[in-house]
Amino acid sequence: MNRLLALWFALCLHAMAWGQVSVRDDRGVTVSLAAAPQRIVSLLPSFTESICALGACARLVGIDRFSNWPASVRNLPKLGGLDDAQIERIVALRPDVVLAAPSARVIDRLEALGVKVLVLDSxxxxxxxxxxxxxxxxxxxxxxxxxxxARIEREIGDAAARVPPLLRGKRVYFEVDAAPYGAGAASFIGQTLVRLGLANVVPAELGPFPKLNPEFVVRAQPDIVIAPERSLADMPKRPGWASLRALQAGQTCGFASDRYEILIRPGPRMGEAAQLLADCLVGLERTR
Incomplete structure (x- = not known):
């Protein structure tokens, strides 16, 4: 009996050790849990989408206000955003871990309250x-x-193969905000554009998503402009922007908000984003 008890105890210890999870985040901080988390709060849409794409949507107990895909997450508690995450509500959900971007303001406060926070850049x-x-x-x-x-890479490769040869090397301005902020060559969006055989008017040295002087875009004279539909419609009203030849020639890709969200979220739908861009480029080649 004692031998059986000792064996059972050893098996329990082994199971406990096997269940432990320890990962290093992008701050260099090691986050250790007794077992894989069953209650997860995501404070960024791309993290929400990634958790679901990895088959763990059911473990999410709270999300940021912008997470909306897949549809199954839309009824989860909305807990604010990067600048105004609701700390008391997060703590009340008793998460095993909170997923946050480096720019989230609540990281230190949550950790001071004993909440595990995994910080990832994208x-x-x-x-x-x-x-x-x-x-x-x-x-x-x-x-x-x-x-x-591998699926993301395959989808990007398939999209690249569909880009019309006459558009390869064309210079693109991709707008992420009407301020204007652009997607630079160093960003995940810029890297997707390169994979599609395009060039970027916003150089890597300006950073991933720099705020631009509006005159920078006018001087750059991109061959193709990519933006949300509403921003694209307003561009000719900006000082000097009516002179952009891409706008005059209709060499633009304007996306409805639900499609545009796919383009600007660095996660499991990046392959789908590449396909959307390829669809537009095929359409532009037909109108040339």
Whole structure:
């Protein structure tokens, strides 16, 4: 009996050790949990989408106000955003871990209250790939990330193959905000554009998503302009922008808000984003 008891105890210890999860986030902080988290709060849409794409949507107990995909997350508690996450409500949900971007203001406060916070960056393709692998390890399904990333790569490759040869090398201005902010060559969006055979008027040295002087865009004279539909419609009203030849010639890709969200979220739908861009480029080639 004592021998059986000792064996049972050893098996329990082994199971406990196997269940422990320890991952290193993009701050260099090691986040350790007794087991894979069952209650997760996501404070960024791309994290929400990544958790779901890795098969763990049911573990989400709260999300930021902008998370809206897949449809199953829309009824979860909305907990604010990067600048105004609702700390008391987050703590009340008793999360095993909170997923946050480096710019989230609540990180220190949550950790002071004893909440585990995993901080991940997502400015580039490399960042996104690393984040997916980190999340997969956190969830206890480490192999899932490689499968997901292979699908993203395959979709981007398929999109690149559809880009008309006459448009390869064309210079693009991709607007992320009407301020204006542009997607630079160093961003995940800029890297997708390069994969599609396009050039970027916003150089890498300006950073991933720099605020631009409006005159910069006018002087750059991009061959193609990509933006939300509403921003595209307003561009000719901006001082000097009516002289942009891309606007005059209709060499533009304007996206409805639901489609545009796919383009600007660095996560599992990046392959779909590349396909949307390729669809527009095919349409532009037909109108030339």
């Amino acid at each position: 400015k580039s393709h490399t960042d996104v790939q690393r984040a997916l692998h980190t999340l997969a390890r956190l969830l206890g399904t480490p192999d899932a990330a490689a499968v997901l990333w």
